Amino acid sequence: MSLSEDDVRRVARLSRLAVSADELPRLQQDLSRILDLAAELKAIDTQGVAPMAHPGADAVALRPDVVTESNRRDAYQAVAPQVEDGLYLVPKVIE
Amino acid sequence: MxxxxxxxxxxxxxxxxxxxxxxxxxxxxxxxxxxxxxxxxxxxxxxxxxxxxxxxxxxxxxxxxxxxxxxxxxxxxxxxxxxxxxxxxxxxxxxxxxxxxxxxxxxxxxxxxxxxxxxxxxxxxxxxxxxxxxxxxxxxxxxxxxxxxxxxxxxxxxxxxxxxxxxxxxxxxxxxxxxxxxxxxxxxxxxxxxxxxxxxxxxxxxxxxxxxxxxxxxxxxxxxxxxxxxxxxxxxxxxxxxxxxxxxxxxxxxxxxxxxxxxxxxxxxxxxxxxxxxxxxxxxxxxxxxxAAGLPELPAARRVRYQRDLGLGAYDAGLLTASREAGDYFEALQRAAPGVDAKVCANWVNGELAAALNRAELDFTASRVTADRLAGLLRRLADGTVSGKIAKEIFELMWTEGGDADAIIDARGLRQISDSGALEAVLREIVERSPAQVAEYRGGKEKVFGFFVGQAMKATQGKANPAQLNELLRKLLAG
Structure with missing residues (x-):
C-alpha cells in the first residue's frame, strides 16, 4: 500500500499540520509502512469475531444527572493566553 | 414546477x-x-x-x-x-x-x-x-x-x-x-x-x-x-x-x-x-x-382515543393532541362538566380558549380561565341558562376580569329569558310598532323575519332563548 504525496498533503491539512516539501518524501514512506502493517492485520480472517473497540471495561459507568461543578472560571482563565468579558479570545474565525 | x-x-x-x-x-x-x-x-x-x-x-x-x-x-x-x-x-x-x-x-x-x-x-x-x-x-x-x-x-x-x-x-x-x-x-x-x-x-x-x-x-x-x-x-x-x-x-x-x-x-x-x-x-x-412504564399516553394513541371513543373529528383531535397540555386541559374540562357533550368541550377549547391563549401568548397551563371555571360556564350553556352568544361574552369577562360563570350571570343579569310570557310581551310590542314590516312578511317576504329577531335580541340584550324566540315570533306574525 503506498500513499501519494497528495494523500500526505491532504492528511496534513485535515490534521492542521504544516508540512514542508522536504518532509513529504519521508512522511510518505513512513505512513505507507504503517498502512502496510495495517494491511497485514486486515488480511486476518475475522469472520464471526465481534468487533472490539474497547479492550478494557465491558460497559461504561454512568453518573446520576446532578450538577457537581461550581464556577471556577477565574482559575481556568488564569492559564488562557487572552480573555475578555469572561470570553476566551482566539484569532478571528469566520466561516 | x-x-x-x-x-x-x-x-x-x-x-x-x-x-x-x-x-x-x-x-x-x-x-x-x-x-x-x-x-x-x-x-x-x-x-x-x-x-x-x-x-x-x-x-x-x-x-x-x-x-x-x-x-x-x-x-x-x-x-x-x-x-x-x-x-x-x-x-x-x-x-x-x-x-x-x-x-x-x-x-x-x-x-x-x-x-x-x-x-x-x-x-x-x-x-x-x-x-x-x-x-x-x-x-x-x-x-x-x-x-x-x-x-x-x-x-x-x-x-x-x-x-x-x-x-x-x-x-x-x-x-x-x-x-x-x-x-x-x-x-x-x-x-x-x-x-x-x-x-x-x-x-x-x-x-x-x-x-x-x-x-x-x-x-x-x-x-x-x-x-x-x-x-x-x-x-x-x-x-x-x-x-x-x-x-x-x-x-x-x-x-x-x-x-x-x-x-x-x-x-x-x-x-x-x-x-x-x-x-x-x-x-x-x-x-x-x-x-416504558413511566411513559405517559402518547399523542398518537390519545388522538385515536379522542376520535374513536369521544367521536371527535380529525381536526379537533389533532389540535387537542398538538401538546400534552391542550389534551390535559380538555380532559380536565370533561371531568368537571360530565353532562356536556365532548364535541362542545372540544369546540370551546379549540375555539374561544385557544384564541384567547394565543392573543395573550400563554399556554394551557397558564390559562386565565381554568378548566373548572370553563366547565361552570358550559354547564349553564347546556342547561339553557344562557345562549351561545351570551356564553362567549361571559367567557370574555371570565378571561379579562376573573370570577366564575354563575357569579357573572347573576351580577349582570345575563340569564336567558325562557319565560314565554315575558318574551311574548316583548315580541308583541315589536310587532305592534312595526306594521310595515309585518305587512311585508305576510306578503311573502320571508327575509323580514330576521328584522324581528334582531329587534327582539336588541330588546332583550341578547338574552332571549333563540329557539323559543323563533317559535313565538312565527306564531305572532302568522296573525
Whole structure:
C-alpha cells in the first residue's frame, strides 16, 4: 500500500499540520509502512469475531444527572493566553 | 414546477432537558455569564475523562420507545474530528456506527392526509460552544457554557415530499419531545434546531437527485421558506443545464435565499473512530421496561382515543393532541362538566380558549380561565341558562376580569329569558310598532323575519332563548 504525496498533503491539512516539501518524501514512506502493517492485520480472517473497540471495561459507568461543578472560571482563565468579558479570545474565525 | 418531485429528509438536534452536561457535572442552565458553566471536562483540559449522564441516556430511551424504535442493547460513542475554536478537544463525542436508537417512525398529518415518516436513527452527542465574532477587535470570543450540553440528533429517511410535510414532521417531533419531557423545545434558545436535506428529481425517476443540506433552521416558518427557495434554486439550476453540487447551505431570512457555506469536498472528512475513553453504552431490558412504564399516553394513541371513543373529528383531535397540555386541559374540562357533550368541550377549547391563549401568548397551563371555571360556564350553556352568544361574552369577562360563570350571570343579569310570557310581551310590542314590516312578511317576504329577531335580541340584550324566540315570533306574525 503506498500513499501519494497528495494523500500526505491532504492528511496534513485535515490534521492542521504544516508540512514542508522536504518532509513529504519521508512522511510518505513512513505512513505507507504503517498502512502496510495495517494491511497485514486486515488480511486476518475475522469472520464471526465481534468487533472490539474497547479492550478494557465491558460497559461504561454512568453518573446520576446532578450538577457537581461550581464556577471556577477565574482559575481556568488564569492559564488562557487572552480573555475578555469572561470570553476566551482566539484569532478571528469566520466561516 | 410540476414535473419535479421534491425529496426531503430532516436531521433535528433536540437539546435534552438534563440538569447537568452529557459528560460532566457542569450545569446546563441557559443564560449564565460566559464560561461560568464550563468545567475542566468541557474545556478539554488534559487528564480529564468523560462520564456519561444517566439522565441523558434515559431520555434517549424514552424517545426511542415513543417512536417505536429499537433501543440498542449496546451502542458506542465515537469521536467526530474537526477543528473549530468552540470545540476545545478538537473532536465532538457523538455516536456513529452504533447509535442508541435505531429505526422507528412518526405519523404526520397534512391537508393531503396521514403519512408515516420513517426514522433512521437517533444518537446522543455533545453540543459545541459558541463563537462571538463581533466587538473583539480582530479576535473571536468563545463561550463554552454550551459545550457538552446533551443533544439527541434525530435523523429521518428521505420520506417527505413537500415543505408542508417537512413542517408537519418538525411540528409533530417538536410536540413529541415536549410531550415526553425530554426537551423543552425552546426554539429561540436553540433547544430544537433542524437541518434539512433537500433534493429534486423528475417524477418517476428512482434515483435521488444530488442533495443540499440547509443548516440550523430554528423556526417552522424558516423551514418552510428555506425549502421553498432551495427547491426553486435547484430546479432553475437544472433547467438551465447546470447541476446541483452537494454542499451545506445557510438560509438567510432577510434576503429569503440560501447560500453556500461549504462544499462537500471541503470539510466533511470527520475521521470517526470509537472513543477510547468511553467503553460501550449498555442498556439492559430491565431499564427499558422501567422507562416504558413511566411513559405517559402518547399523542398518537390519545388522538385515536379522542376520535374513536369521544367521536371527535380529525381536526379537533389533532389540535387537542398538538401538546400534552391542550389534551390535559380538555380532559380536565370533561371531568368537571360530565353532562356536556365532548364535541362542545372540544369546540370551546379549540375555539374561544385557544384564541384567547394565543392573543395573550400563554399556554394551557397558564390559562386565565381554568378548566373548572370553563366547565361552570358550559354547564349553564347546556342547561339553557344562557345562549351561545351570551356564553362567549361571559367567557370574555371570565378571561379579562376573573370570577366564575354563575357569579357573572347573576351580577349582570345575563340569564336567558325562557319565560314565554315575558318574551311574548316583548315580541308583541315589536310587532305592534312595526306594521310595515309585518305587512311585508305576510306578503311573502320571508327575509323580514330576521328584522324581528334582531329587534327582539336588541330588546332583550341578547338574552332571549333563540329557539323559543323563533317559535313565538312565527306564531305572532302568522296573525
Amino acid at each position: 410540476s414535473q419535479w418531485e421534491i425529496v426531503i429528509g430532516l436531521e433535528t438536534h433536540a437539546q435534552l432537558s438534563t440538569h447537568s452536561k452529557i459528560f460532566s457535572g457542569a450545569s446546563t442552565a441557559f443564560g449564565a455569564e460566559p464560561n461560568t458553566q464550563a468545567c475542566a471536562v468541557d474545556l478539554g483540559l488534559p487528564g480529564v475523562l468523560p462520564v456519561p449522564n444517566q439522565g441523558a441516556v434515559e431520555r434517549a430511551i424514552r424517545f426511542g420507545l415513543a417512536v417505536g424504535a429499537q433501543i440498542a442493547p449496546m451502542s458506542v460513542f465515537a469521536r467526530k474530528n474537526y477543528f473549530y475554536p468552540d470545540l476545545p478537544k478538537g473532536y465532538q463525542i457523538s455516536q456513529f456506527e452504533l447509535p442508541v436508537v435505531q429505526g422507528g417512525s412518526m405519523t404526520i398529518h397534512t391537508a393531503a392526509g396521514e403519512k408515516t415518516v420513517r426514522l433512521t436513527r437517533a444518537h446522543l452527542e455533545e453540543d459545541a460552544g459558541k463563537s462571538l465574532h463581533e466587538d473583539f477587535h480582530g479576535s473571536s470570543g468563545i463561550d463554552l457554557n454550551r459545550a457538552g450540553t446533551p443533544l439527541l440528533e434525530i435523523v429521518t429517511e428521505p420520506d417527505m415530499r413537500s415543505a408542508d410535510e417537512a413542517v408537519a414532521y418538525a411540528r409533530a417531533l417538536h410536540g413529541l419531545v415536549r410531550w415526553i419531557e425530554i426537551c423543552d423545545g425552546n426554539m429561540q434558545e436553540g433547544s430544537f434546531r433542524c437541518d434539512v436535506n433537500v433534493s429534486v428529481r423528475p417524477f418517476g425517476q428512482r434515483e435521488y437527485g444530488t442533495r443540499c443540506e440547509i443548516k440550523n433552521l430554528n423556526s417552522f416558518r424558516f423551514i418552510e421558506r428555506a425549502i421553498d427557495c432551495e427547491v426553486k434554486r435547484q430546479i432553475a439550476l437544472i433547467e438551465d443545464g447546470g447541476a446541483v453540487r452537494q454542499e451545506t447551505r445557510l438560509y438567510d431570512p432577510d434576503r429569503d435565499e440560501t447560500r453556500s457555506m461549504r462544499s462537500k469536498e471541503d470539510a466533511q472528512d470527520y475521521r470517526y473512530f470509537p472513543d477510547p475513553d468511553l467503553p460501550p453504552l449498555r442498556i439492559d431490558e430491565a431499564w427499558v421496561r422501567e422507562v
